[in-house]
Amino acid sequence: xxxTARKLAVMAAVLPLGLxxxxxxxxxxxxxxxxxxxxxxxxxxxxxxxDPAFNIYALQEAEKVYQQxxxxxxxxxxxxxxxxxxxxxxxxAQSQETGELPDIFLMQNNAFQKNVLNYPDxxxxxxxxxxxxxxxxxxxxxxxxxxGTNYGVPFxxxxxxTALRTDVLEQAGYTVDDFTDITWDxxxxxxxxxxxxxGQPLLSGQAGSAxxxxxxxxxxxxxxFDEEGNPTIVDNDALTAAIDTYQxxxxxxxxxxxxxxxxxxxxLVNDSVAAxxxxxxxxxxxxxxxxxxxxxxxxxxxSLDGVQGATNYTANGGSSWAISSNADVELAQDFLxxxxxxxxELYDTILPGAGALANWIPASESDVYxxxxxxxxGDAIYSKVVGYAEKVPSNNTGAYYYEGRDAVSVAITxxxxxADPKAALEEAQSTVEFAMGS
Amino acid sequence: xxxxxxxxxxxxxxxxxxFPLYFMVVSATNSSNEVxxxxxxxxxxxxxxxxxxxxxxxxxxxxxxxxxxxxxxxxLALAVTSVAGYGFEVFHTKAKDRFMGxxxxxxxxxxxxxxxxxxxxxxxxxxxxxWIAVVLPAISTPFLVMLFRQASRSFPHExxxxxxxxGLKELxxxxxxxxxxxxxxxxxxxxxxxxxxxxxxxxxxxILVNNDVQTLPMLLTNIQAGYVTDYGMLMLAVLIASLPAxxxxxxxxxxxxxxxxxxxx
Numbered sequence: 058x059x060x061t062a063r064k065l066a067v068m069a070a071v072l073p074l075g076l077x078x079x080x081x082x083x084x085x086x087x088x089x090x091x092x093x094x095x096x097x098x099x100x101x102x103x104x105x106x107x108d109p110a111f112n113i114y115a116l117q118e119a120e121k122v123y124q125q126x127x128x129x130x131x132x133x134x135x136x137x138x139x140x141x142x143x144x145x146x147x148x149x150a151q152s153q154e155t156g157e158l159p160d161i162f163l164m165q166n167n168a169f170q171k172n173v174l175n176y177p178d179x180x181x182x183x184x185x186x187x188x189x190x191x192x193x194x195x196x197x198x199x200x201x202x203x204x205g206t207n208y209g210v211p212f213x214x215x216x217x218x219t220a221l222r223t224d225v226l227e228q229a230g231y232t233v234d235d236f237t238d239i240t241w242d243x244x245x246x247x248x249x250x251x252x253x254x255x256g257q258p259l260l261s262g263q264a265g266s267a268x269x270x271x272x273x274x275x276x277x278x279x280x281x282f283d284e285e286g287n288p289t290i291v292d293n294d295a296l297t298a299a300i301d302t303y304q305x306x307x308x309x310x311x312x313x314x315x316x317x318x319x320x321x322x323x324x325l326v327n328d329s330v331a332a333x334x335x336x337x338x339x340x341x342x343x344x345x346x347x348x349x350x351x352x353x354x355x356x357x358x359x360s361l362d363g364v365q366g367a368t369n370y371t372a373n374g375g376s377s378w379a380i381s382s383n384a385d386v387e388l389a390q391d392f393l394x395x396x397x398x399x400x401x402e403l404y405d406t407i408l409p410g411a412g413a414l415a416n417w418i419p420a421s422e423s424d425v426y427x428x429x430x431x432x433x434x435g436d437a438i439y440s441k442v443v444g445y446a447e448k449v450p451s452n453n454t455g456a457y458y459y460e461g462r463d464a465v466s467v468a469i470t471x472x473x474x475x476a477d478p479k480a481a482l483e484e485a486q487s488t489v490e491f492a493m494g495s
Numbered sequence: 496x497x498x499x500x501x502x503x504x505x506x507x508x509x510x511x512x513x514f515p516l517y518f519m520v521v522s523a524t525n526s527s528n529e530v531x532x533x534x535x536x537x538x539x540x541x542x543x544x545x546x547x548x549x550x551x552x553x554x555x556x557x558x559x560x561x562x563x564x565x566x567x568x569x570x571l572a573l574a575v576t577s578v579a580g581y582g583f584e585v586f587h588t589k590a591k592d593r594f595m596g597x598x599x600x601x602x603x604x605x606x607x608x609x610x611x612x613x614x615x616x617x618x619x620x621x622x623x624x625x626w627i628a629v630v631l632p633a634i635s636t637p638f639l640v641m642l643f644r645q646a647s648r649s650f651p652h653e654x655x656x657x658x659x660x661x662g663l664k665e666l667x668x669x670x671x672x673x674x675x676x677x678x679x680x681x682x683x684x685x686x687x688x689x690x691x692x693x694x695x696x697x698x699x700x701x702i703l704v705n706n707d708v709q710t711l712p713m714l715l716t717n718i719q720a721g722y723v724t725d726y727g728m729l730m731l732a733v734l735i736a737s738l739p740a741x742x743x744x745x746x747x748x749x750x751x752x753x754x755x756x757x758x759x760x
Contacts, residue, residue: 108721138720154618323531341723
C-alpha cells in the first residue's frame with residue numbers, strides 16, 4: 058500500500074513537469090513579455106482580447122498591416138477571456154491601479170456603456186482620432202457611444218441571421234425564399250409544417266436564455282430602457298410580443314429548449330434541428346460540421362407581427378476595441394484608424410482566415426466579400442450579411458442592460474411555467490429598479 | 496437478499512460517481528463534434544487534440560506555474576501554520592486564546608471582500624504579475640492554524656517535558672518529535688492546501704495580468720472563451736488539469752482520513 062502511495066506521489070510530481078516539457082517542445086512556449094500599456098513611446102501596444110482563432114488572429118493580421126508603414130511597431134497580445142476582462146477592469150478601477158491597464162482592450166458591445174458610465178477613468182475617448190464613424194453602421198457605433206462621445210471602434214459583427222438546412226426544407230417542399238422577409242407568425246406556420254413532414258423542429262435554444270426574445274425586441278428598434286435609462290419592461294408592446302412569440306414557438310414544438318449552450322451547439326452540428334437564429338458568429342460552429350457542407354443557407358430573420366417599427370434585421374453580441382486611459386493614445390488611435398477602421402486588406406485576410414466579418418462598411422465592397430461560399434450552397438453570404446448590418450435598428454443598452462436581460466430571462470422562465478405575463482414582467486421591472494437603487 | 500439489493504445500489508452509486516471521470520478520459524480521445532454527441536467509446540483523436548491544445552495555448556507555461564504555485568504554497572503553508580498551531584496549543588495563555596478566536600473570525604470574510612485591497616498592496620510592492628503574489632496570501636489561513644491547533648490538543652505534553660529534560664531545544668522538539676508524530680495532520684493539511692492552490696482561479700486571474708505567467712484553470716477558461724469551442728481539446732486540457740490533484744489525493748488518502756479525524760488515537 059505504502060509503495061503504491063509513494064509511486065502515486067512521484068507520478069503527481071513528475072507528470073506536470075513531463076507534460077510541461079512535452080508541451081514546450083511542441084511549440085507552446087511562452088509569449089513575448091510586456092509591461093502593460095503606458096505612453097512610453099516605445100512603438101509597442103499591449104492588447105487584451107479573447108479567442109485565438111478569431112479576435113487574436115485578427116489582431117496579428119492587423120499588426121502585419123500596420124507594420125507595413127511602421128516596421129518597428131509591435132503588438133503585445135494578451136489572451137484574456139471576456140469575463141476576466143470585466144473582472145480585471147472592475148478590480149483595476151476600484152483599486153485605482155490603472156497603471157496595469159493595457160493600451161487597447163476588446164469589450165462586448167452589450168457591456169460597453171455600462172463600463173464607460175461606471176468606470177470613466179478606464180477609458181480614453183476617440184474624439185480627435187482619424188476614425189470615421191460614419192463608415193460603420195449607426196446601430197453598432199451606438200453601443201460604444203456615451204453622451205455623444207465615441208469610446209470604441211466596432212470590430213466583431215453581431216448581425217443576426219437565420220441559418221437554414223436546405224436539405225430538410227426540400228423534404229418539406231420549401232426553399233430559403235419561403236423564409237426570407239417573413240414574420241414570426243409565418244415562421245411558426247412554416248415550422249409546424251416542416252415538423253409534421255420531417256419530424257425535425259426548426260429551432261433550438263437554451264432554456265432560460267433571453268437571447269432570442271431580446272433579438273426580436275431589437276429588430277423592432279425597442280429596448281428594455283428608455284432614453285433616460287429608465288427600465289421600460291412593463292407596458293412594452295415589443296417585449297410582450299417577443300415573449301408571446303417565444304412562448305408560441307415552444308408550445309408548437311417549432312423550437313426545442315435544451316439545457317446548456319453545449320447542447321444547443323450539438324443540435325446544430327449533429328442534425329437535430331433544421332435552422333437557427335443567432336448572431337452571424339454562429340456560422341463558425343455550424344461550419345465545424347464538415348459533413349453538412351453545401352446543406353446550409355443564410356437569410357434574414359423574421360419580424361415581429363403587429364409591432365410598430367418591426368424589421369427583419371437585428372443583432373446579438375459583437376464587440377468593439379476600447380483605448381484605455383493608460384494608453385499611448387496617439388499610437389493606439391492611429392493603429393485602430395489604419396487597421397480596423399481603414400484597411401480593406403485586413404478584412405480581406407481575416408474573413409476567409411477566421412470568418413471574421415467586418416462592421417466597417419467599405420470592406421464589404423471588396424471582391425472577397427462577394428465570393429461564393431461552397432459551404433452555403435455557393436451563396437455570397439458575407440456581402441449579404443454586411444448588407445443586413447446596415448439595416449439593424451439601434452438598441453439602447455445603458456448602464457443596466459445585463460441586469461435588465463437577467464430579469465427578463467427570469468420572467469420568461471416564470472411565464473413558460475404558467476405565471477401571468479403581466480405580473481412576471483412587473484416583477485422583472487421592480488428587480489431592475491431595485492438594482493438601479495431607484 | 497438484502498445484501499444483493501445493497502450491492503445493486505452501491506454498484507449504481509459507484510457507476511454514477513465514476514462516470515464523469517470516464518467521460519472526461521474518453522472525450523479527450525474524441526473529436527469536438529463526437530464529444531457533443533456524447534460518444535462513449537474511446538476514439539482516435541488523442542494526439543490531434545494534444546497538438547491542437549499545444550498549438551493554441553501555452554500549456555507548458557501553465558503547467559509549470561500551476562505546479563510551482565501549488566507546491567510552493569503547500570510547503571510554505573505547512574511550515575507557517577504548523578508552527579502557529581503548535582505554538583497556540585503548547586504555549587497557550589488566555590491572551591493567545593483570545594487572539595486565536597479573533598483569527599478564526601477571518602474564516603468568515605469572503606475573498607471577494609479582500610481582493611481589491613490585496614491588489615493595491617501587491618501593486619505597491621511591484622508584485623503584480625508575479626507568482627509570488629499568488630502564493631503569499633494563501634500561506635497562512637485561519638483554517639489550517641485551527642486544524643494544527645486542534646490536532647496538537649491530543650499531542651501529549653509529557654513528551655515535551657521529557658524532551659526538555661533530556662536537553663532538546665524547542666526547535667528540535669518541534670522538528671524531531673512533533674513533526675514525525677503529526678504526519679497524518681500534515682498530510683491532511685497538504686491535500687487541502689495543494690487542491691485549493693491547484694484549483695485557485697479568481698485571484699491568479701486578477702493578479703497575473705500577463706500571459707507569461709498563467710495557471711491551468713486560467714488556461715481552461717481561455718479555451719472556452721471563443722466562438723467555437725473544441726470540446727475534444729477542452730476535455731484533454733481538463734484531464735491534464737485534474738490528474739495531479741487526483742494523484743496527490745490518492746497518494747495521501749489514507750493519511751488524509753486519519754488527519755481529519757485526529758492524528759493520534
